[in-house]
Amino acid sequence: MSSPLTQLASWKKLQAHQQEFDQKDLKQLFFEDSSRGRKMTIEAAGLFLDFSKNRITEETIDLLLELAKETGLRERIEAMFCGDKINISENRAALHVALRAPQGEKIIVDGENVVPKVHAVLDQMAHFSNRIRSGEWKGHTGKRIKNIVNIGIGGSDLGPVMAYEALRYYSDRSMNFRFISNVDATDFVEATRDLDPSETLFIVSSKTFGTLETLTNAYSARDWLLAGFGGDPKAIAKHFVAVSTNTQKVAAFGIDTENMFGFWDWVGGRYSMDSAIGLSLMVAIGPDHFQEMLAGFHAMDEHFRTAPFERNLPVLMGLLAIWYNNFFGAQTIAVLPYDQYLKRFPAYLQQLTMESNGKHVTLEGTCVSSQTGPIYWGEPGTNGQHSFYQLIHQGTRLIPCDFITFYQGLNPLGRHHDLLVSNVFAQAEALAFGKTPEQVRAEGTSEALIPHRVFEGNRPSNVILAQSLTPRALGTLVALYEHNVFTQGAIWGIDSFDQWGVELGKVLAQKIIPELENPAEPKLEHDSSTNNLIKLYREKKSKTI
Numbered sequence: 001m002s003s004p005l006t007q008l009a010s011w012k013k014l015q016a017h018q019q020e021f022d023q024k025d026l027k028q029l030f031f032e033d034s035s036r037g038r039k040m041t042i043e044a045a046g047l048f049l050d051f052s053k054n055r056i057t058e059e060t061i062d063l064l065l066e067l068a069k070e071t072g073l074r075e076r077i078e079a080m081f082c083g084d085k086i087n088i089s090e091n092r093a094a095l096h097v098a099l100r101a102p103q104g105e106k107i108i109v110d111g112e113n114v115v116p117k118v119h120a121v122l123d124q125m126a127h128f129s130n131r132i133r134s135g136e137w138k139g140h141t142g143k144r145i146k147n148i149v150n151i152g153i154g155g156s157d158l159g160p161v162m163a164y165e166a167l168r169y170y171s172d173r174s175m176n177f178r179f180i181s182n183v184d185a186t187d188f189v190e191a192t193r194d195l196d197p198s199e200t201l202f203i204v205s206s207k208t209f210g211t212l213e214t215l216t217n218a219y220s221a222r223d224w225l226l227a228g229f230g231g232d233p234k235a236i237a238k239h240f241v242a243v244s245t246n247t248q249k250v251a252a253f254g255i256d257t258e259n260m261f262g263f264w265d266w267v268g269g270r271y272s273m274d275s276a277i278g279l280s281l282m283v284a285i286g287p288d289h290f291q292e293m294l295a296g297f298h299a300m301d302e303h304f305r306t307a308p309f310e311r312n313l314p315v316l317m318g319l320l321a322i323w324y325n326n327f328f329g330a331q332t333i334a335v336l337p338y339d340q341y342l343k344r345f346p347a348y349l350q351q352l353t354m355e356s357n358g359k360h361v362t363l364e365g366t367c368v369s370s371q372t373g374p375i376y377w378g379e380p381g382t383n384g385q386h387s388f389y390q391l392i393h394q395g396t397r398l399i400p401c402d403f404i405t406f407y408q409g410l411n412p413l414g415r416h417h418d419l420l421v422s423n424v425f426a427q428a429e430a431l432a433f434g435k436t437p438e439q440v441r442a443e444g445t446s447e448a449l450i451p452h453r454v455f456e457g458n459r460p461s462n463v464i465l466a467q468s469l470t471p472r473a474l475g476t477l478v479a480l481y482e483h484n485v486f487t488q489g490a491i492w493g494i495d496s497f498d499q500w501g502v503e504l505g506k507v508l509a510q511k512i513i514p515e516l517e518n519p520a521e522p523k524l525e526h527d528s529s530t531n532n533l534i535k536l537y538r539e540k541k542s543k544t545i
């Protein structure tokens with residue numbers, strides 16, 4: 001068994017090195033090297049990263065690279081790209097990179113080249129999307145489909161909805177796109193209340209086709225649709241398609257498997273938005289834009305696989321996350337997109353990062369020796385500035401921030417874009433350099449108020465810029481975070497591709513469902529709190545209000 005991470009020579013050196021930062025702040029680092037702001041930048045695959053406002057020196061990078069070497073990051077990357085079964089607890093490959101591999105590439109899983117299969121499904125998706133978009137695909141009564149409703153949850157929802165919102169600019173505005181995920185009926189009712197069943201198509205997206213929330217919503221959708229067609233089951237064929245790996249269950253639900261779009265067990269849910277799970281997105285933006293997005297993903301994949309680590313965007317961002325998480329005790333990372341179309345990006349990243357790296361055992365099954373996955377969170381700027389930024393600027397916690405913005409906005413309007421981007425630069429500057437008591441005093445502030453108005457500064461951030469929010473840029477950005485997460489997981493030596501932590505609650509819910517529904521008083525054998533809550537709910541649920 002390999003020695004614990006915290007015993008590695010590079011880890012110990014990083015611990016010692018971190019102490020130096022008690023004396024050195026960002027202001028001093030910039031003062032010592034006036035070219036820092038230009039030097040500590042990288043441009044790759046159309047993304048520009050300024051990482052100069054981090055609490056690092058060149059030595060920090062060297063030591064972090066040493067850690068990457070000692071933990072075998074290069075070998076882990078190769079293992080992923082080669083289709084090795086790196087998801088060891090599920091005995092599967094994690095091959096989302098194959099979803100965007102160009103035709104002609106070879107990626108072998110269990111002796112089979114999977115790239116042709118990927119392209120066959122992409123062609124099937126394109127054919128279907130074109131038929132819907134052109135109006136050739138008609139509903140049961142011959143009407144054109146105007147409403148697409150994706151039913152899915154977790155990885156089968158967050159990616160499609162994030163990407164649809166992100167690329168809405170490119171979407172067919174004569175159509176409506178809705179996403180239903182929650183088992184709370186409100187989600188279903190609100191998403192369908194103004195829709196005409198004869199113009200509506202449901203895409204039931206579920207890798208397993210066994211997920212409680214998705215199947216409950218799919219059955220409600222079927223009832224809703226049949227009610228609109230006087231109960232005629234023939235209507236299903238024109239109004240339901242499925243995205244899944246489970247043909248049998250799709251057929252059992254009553255969806256013609258001709259109208260099923262497949263993918264494979266080596267695509268993890270949270271890594272699936274560029275598989276058939278992205279079907280609703282492809283209908284929205286069209287196959288060509290979808291292909292452009294895949295090209296963006298692929299460009300970042302290539303960069304990640306081939307660029308030297310010191311010039312490698314995802315590797316550097318992953319190492320910086322480790323630096324703050326493990327050596328400064330930072331518990332969270334804020335992702336702050338300054339583009340309204342990216343409003344769902346932080347929510348998407350929450351799953352990608354925390355389901356992947358929220359693990360407490362190593363690949364060998366022993367307890368990790370250090371903290372693992374930080375909490376990712378965020379909101380689009382500038383809105384966040386008027387709510388939680390206070391804590392980032394003046395609170396007691398260290399919160400590294402990723403600012404994301406574009407040189408050009410998609411909706412030019414007066415001064416808006418300059419004002420937006422000025423806020424990115426100003427926030428990063430304020431966080432890094434703050435405001436000293438002397439500066440506050442010089443503004444004529446009374447002595448009593450000075451402590452309240454001081455900004456310590458020395459708060460780290462990355463600034464990520466791209467030309468504009470194109471499908472390609474979105475693909476590149478998502479792949480950047482996928483590989484950033486991979487880098488972190490590889491350093492910690494954990495399985496970033498399983499998610500056993502979501503299982504226990506699901507199993508317990510299955511036991512509780514009949515205890516809530518059974519007309520006869522059930523014999524409850526939970527703890528006293530759960531028993532009491534169940535009793536209370538049973539008592540109150542039928543009360544007239």
Ligand code: G6Q
Binds near residue numbers: 153210271
């Ligand atoms: C993601 C997880 C999880 C999954 C959902 C939906 O990595 O596996 O979020 O995507 O539980 O699962 P199905 O697609 O099987 O319905």
